[in-house]
Amino acid sequence: xxxxxxxxxxxxxxxxxxxxxxxxxxxxxxxxxxxxxxxxxxxxxxxxxxxxxxxxxxxxxxxxxxxxxxxxxxxxxxxxxxxxxxxxxxxxxxxxxxxxxxxxxxxxxxxxxxxxxxxxxxxxxxxxxxxxxxxxxxxxxxxxxxxxxxxxxxxxxxxxxxxxxxxxxxxxxxxxxxxxxxxxxxxxxxxxxxxxx
Numbered sequence: 001x002x003x004x005x006x007x008x009x010x011x012x013x014x015x016x017x018x019x020x021x022x023x024x025x026x027x028x029x030x031x032x033x034x035x036x037x038x039x040x041x042x043x044x045x046x047x048x049x050x051x052x053x054x055x056x057x058x059x060x061x062x063x064x065x066x067x068x069x070x071x072x073x074x075x076x077x078x079x080x081x082x083x084x085x086x087x088x089x090x091x092x093x094x095x096x097x098x099x100x101x102x103x104x105x106x107x108x109x110x111x112x113x114x115x116x117x118x119x120x121x122x123x124x125x126x127x128x129x130x131x132x133x134x135x136x137x138x139x140x141x142x143x144x145x146x147x148x149x150x151x152x153x154x155x156x157x158x159x160x161x162x163x164x165x166x167x168x169x170x171x172x173x174x175x176x177x178x179x180x181x182x183x184x185x186x187x188x189x190x191x192x193x194x195x196x197x
Contacts, residue, residue, distance in 0.1 A: 007039045007040065007042070007043040007046070008039075008043070010043065010046055011046065012046055012047075012048055013043075013046055013047045013048065014048055014050060014060075014063060014069075015047055015048065015049050015050070016049075016050045016051065016052040016059060016060075016063045017051075017052060017055055018051065018052060018053060018054060018055065021055070022049045022050070022051075023049065026047060026049060029041065030044060048069070050063050050066070050068075050069055057158060058158050060078075060157065060158050061082060061157075061158035061159055061162075064078055064079055064082045064159075065082060065086070078157060078159075080151065081151055081153050081154075081157065081159045081160070082159050084117060084119055084151045085119065085153075085159045085162060085163060087117070087172065088101075088117075088119060088170055088172055091172055095176065096181075097173075097176035097177060097178040097180075097181070098172060098173045098174075098175070098176050098177075099170070099171070099172055099173070100170065100171055100173070100177075100180050100181075101166040101167055101169065101170035101171070102166075102167045102169065102170075102183075103135075103167065103169055104183040105171070105180045105181075105183050106118070106139065106169050106170065106171045107135075107139065108177075108180055108183055109171050109173055109177060109180060110139055110142050110143060110171075112177065113142075113146045114171075114173045114174050114175060114177055115143045115148045115171045115172070115173060115174070116148055116149065116171075116172050116173060116174045117148065117149045117150075117151065117171065117172040118139070118140065118143045118148055118149070118150045118151070118169070118170075118171050119151050119153060119163055119169065119170040119171065119172075120136060120139075120140060120150065120151070120152050120153065120163075120168065120169050121152075121153050121154075121155050121160050121163050121164050121168040121169070122152055122153065122154055122155055122160070123155045123164065123168060124136040124168050124169065125137065125152070136169070139169075140152075
């Protein structure tokens with residue numbers, strides 16, 4: 001771990017587990033005389049110990065959603081992603097005409113410069129289909145160009161997995177666009193084909 005991570009630039013390291021595993025790990029790291037642990041010992045103030053219900057990957061989302069952790073991790077990317085996804089679900093429940101997911105709806109909202117916050121998974125940028133990759137790169141550039149916020153979610157994180165289940169792309173709009181509810185994937189493909197001609 002020490003070979004691959006520069007702990008001088010890391011803002012925070014979460015150490016979470018059920019029970020006392022996290023405490024024993026930190027005790028071991030801080031008390032050992034092994035030279036490879038020296039960078040960890042120098043950055044011990046960046047380590048945050050917290051409780052989780054399990055040791056599985058989904059527990060990361062649980063920890064990042066905890067109110068006590070939110071204040072301590074306010075400036076980290078992962079906390080921002082969890083907050084953005086939570087805001088999306090809240091908007092989807094309260095004002096469904098301002099929260100959409102799926103390529104057709106997000107691309108149509110982009111044409112009207114209506115996207116305030118765009119949520120995209122990194123798998124769409126790593127797609128082997130070059131046309132698909134370009135489509136999402138263009139979408140991100142357009143949204144940033146007219147002042148929108150873009151969150152690119154890691155597919156390895158719990159929040160990225162949840163977004164992936166919603167097609168990998170979602171948007172919070174600046175104003176309601178109920179007409180987007182009737183769009184299908186076919187509508188988007190025919191529009192993009194017309195734009196490419």
